[in-house]
Structure formats: C-alpha cells, structure tokens
Amino acid sequence: MSKKLVSIVALCFLIACDTSSESKAKALVQEDMRTYLPDYNSYDPIDFSKLDSAFTSSNQPEFEANNALLKTYQQRMEEYTNQLKAYLENKITREQSEYYNNLLKLTKDSARQCMARNSELMQDLAPVFSGYRMQHTFKAQNAAGSKTMHHVVYYLDSNITRIINRREL
Template sequence: MKKVTSILFALLSILITSCSQTNESKAKKVIKEYFKETLDDYDSYSPMNYSELNMTKTKWKLPKELEPELVKLTKVAKRINQQFGYTIKITSDADYHIERINKYTGEEYKKHTTEEFRNRLEKEKILWLEFKHYQDKINASKNSFQPEFIGWKMTHKFRAKNRMGGNELNEIEFQFDKDITKVVKARKVK
C-alpha cells in the first residue's frame, strides 16, 4: 500500500510539474532538444542567457498584384533623381516635396523667382504626384495589413565546441510553433 501511495504521489507531482510548465521553460526545453540533434559536441554545451519569449506575427509582404506599382514607383524615383539631381528612395516623403514645390510656385514667391524656375518646379511636381500615386497604393496595402500570431521567438546565448574542438560563443534566435513544441527556424544573431 505504501508503495502504491508513493508511486501515485510521484505521478501526481510529475503531472503538476508538467501542467505548470511555463512557456519560457517549454522553449528552453525545445532548444536543448534541438541542440542534441544539431550541435557538434552537445556535451560541451553551456547555456549563458535567454531573452524574453516574445510572440511572432506574420509580416507584410508586397502582394503580387502590387508588383507593377512597385516597378512604376521605382522608375519614377529614378526619373526624379536623374532629372532633378536628387538621391531619393521609394520610401521618400512625397508630400514634403509637393508642399515645398507648392510653396515656391505660389503667389508669395512669384516676384522672387523666375518663370523658368517655376516651370522646372511644375515639371518636378508632376513626377512627385505620380510618385505619390504609386506610393499611396502600396502604403494602403501595408496600412490595412492585419498581422496574425504564428508562434514565439527567443534569443539564446551559449558556448559549445565546434567541429575543430574550439569553444565558441554563439547567439541564435529561435522561432517556435504556436504550442512551443518544435523549432521552426533558427538563425545566428552574430
């Protein structure tokens, strides 16, 4: 009877421990299992520290149907750079440049600028409006994107021997599935 009671007590404590396991401890356990299969010398593995466990979500990607707009946006940016001597990128603030042009082509500056200068700015403004049109389409997609939860991530710093027997300091970012049962992706940080 005593033996049965002690076995039941042991099983109960194991059950309580496994149920109360935190997500962090699950992640650490999965990392160790991953290292058992991947490290050159698992016996030399020495954990140093772990980051906090954070959620990972899907990231916005340019939809296929917007690829032509990106091509057009890139072409307009090149034309602006070539024709007007800028070094803008496709992420440049079109509104800023349009406002600047409106300011210098307005009545207030008319007596201080030449007609040639104002005509040059009007040509530039046409390109900036086209640039803004394509940029706004892409940004609308980006702004309406709703990320979805896909799992967890944690960074881990550790020492382990490499194939040559040298002890190396490593830092790896691990991505886990939603239930933290397996490593989905591992990449070296440094």
C-alpha cells in the same frame, strides 16, 4: 469537506506538475542543440530570454516578393545605366544606346509601380500571432574547433511543440 480538500490538493499537484510554457520552450531549444551543433559535448548554455509572442503579417509573403522584385528592378537600372555610360565612352552604337535608354525608362516605370504597391502593402501590415520566440545565448565549439559565443533566436509554434525556424544573430 475533506473530499473537497483532497480534490483541491490533487488539482494543485496536477497544475504544479504541468510544465510551464518557458520550460517547454527551453526543452525544445536544448533538444535542437543536439542536431544543430557540430559538437554537442562542448555546449555551454549561458542565457535564455523570456518566452515572447511572435507576430507576422497577413500579407508578409506578398510584401517580401514585391521587395525582391523591386531589388531586381534596381539591379537592372544599374546595368542599363552602365550600358549608357559605355555609349559615352564610344563602346556601343547609338542604336544600342537608345535601346538601353528605353529599357531604363520602362524599368523605372515598373519600379515606381512596385514602390507604390509597397506603400499600399505597408499600410495593411496587420500583425497576426504566429507563435512564440525565444533567444538563446550559449558557447560551443564551431566546426573549426574553437569555442565561440552564439546568439540564436528560435521561433516556436503556438502550441510550443516544435521549432518553426531558428536564426543566428
């Protein structure tokens, strides 16, 4: 009986000594502050959010690449439209105008295909667990020397052993 009791008490101590996930995350964030801040001595922590699950999508990279391509098409359409306006102001020849008009049509078709692919990708955006996230609010001196408030979201790996990314809000 006493051996079981001693074993249970020892197990409770081991569990109690193990740091919680939130404590690990806070420790990682505070350690990152040493390299992130220009003046660590001015660091004044204000708040840590609760540790929360972070998710990404399995096709997120393809979705982002497709969005970047769509943005490029939109910029080109704007450029070609401006060139066609130049024709109306008699700044370019009719042949040049036809050339830009054809380019505009081709770019619109490409943009439509890109938008259709985006619609397909959005339907398949299934969340995949990627780790954890924690928001940290603090005051610290910036590079100019004035003390400012910062809100930073930290993304941690699934084992809470390293910071994957940080994003200042």
